[in-house]
Amino acid sequence: MTQEDYRLTEEQIQLFEVFGFLVRRNLFSPEEMNRINEEFGRRLASILEETDPEENRLFNNWGNRTPETPFIASLLEDPRIYLPAEQLLDEESFPVHSNANSYENSTNWHPDWSDPHLLAIKNVMYLQPTTADRGALRVIPGAHKNSLHDELRRIGLGSTFGPKKARISEESGLSGEDIPCYVFSSNPGDVIIFNQMTWHAAFGGYRDRRSCTFNFYGTPRTPEAAASMRKVVEHIPDIKKYLGTVGLQYHPWWLENPEKSPRRARWIRCLEEWGFVDAYNS
C-alpha cells in the first residue's frame, strides 16, 4: 500500500472543486469494516454504561483518538484518509476532528459552516449500507460556493438537528427529501469527502445509524483566514455542549505520539498552536 496508490487524480480534484464533494468506493475492505464496527460497538456500549440516559444528548458521539478504538484512531494516519486532505487543502492541513457518531434519526439540511476563508474537508464513512430512504448522506452539488450557498439559506433551507422543520418546508410543504441533490447510496468501505461549506443532510434515519468522520482544516494563509480560525476555536465550548461529545477529542494516548510520527508531531503542533487542544480537552 503506497502513498501513490491513494493519490487523487487531477480529474477527481477537479470534480471536488466544481461539485464540492467526491465519492470513493471500496476504499476499505470488509475485514477492515468489521474491525471498525467491532471497536465502534464496544466503545458505544461502554459509553452507554458510563453516561446518564436522562442526559439530553442529540446523539451519541465521541472522539476516535482513544486507546479503546486503536484501529479507528489509526485511520487518520492512513494515506486513504490524510492524502486527499493534503491534496485538496494543502500539505500543512491538520485533522481537527476524528469522530464516531451513532445517530438517533435523520439530519436536516445544513452546511457545517459558511465562511469561505476557512477551508475544511470532511471524510464520512457509514458503517451500515445507506440508501435514499435509509440514512444516505445527501449533498447539493455546487453548494459550497456562492451564490448557491447563500441562496439556499435565503430560501429557508437551513435547520438544526431535531424535529423542527426548515422554514422552506413550513412555508411550501416540501419535505427535505424533495430538495434536488446527489444521494450517496453506499456500502461499508465507501467514503465521501465534502467541502464543509457544502449543504448536506440525511433522511430515513434510525436508531444507532453509524458513521465515522475525519475532518481536516487547511492552515490559514491570510489574516481573514486566521481570524476565522480563531473564531472557530472560540466557539468550541458551545459546540461541545450542543453536540454532547463524550470523552476527549485529543486523548493523551494519541498526543504522546509514541512512534514519533513526524506527520502526527506536525499535526499536534498545529492543534496546540491554534488552541484546539486546550479548547477541546478542557
Ligand SMILES: O=C(O)CCC(=O)C(=O)O
Ligand atoms: O449522517 C448524517 O446524519 C449527516 C451527517 C452530517 O451532517 C455530517 O457528517 O456532517
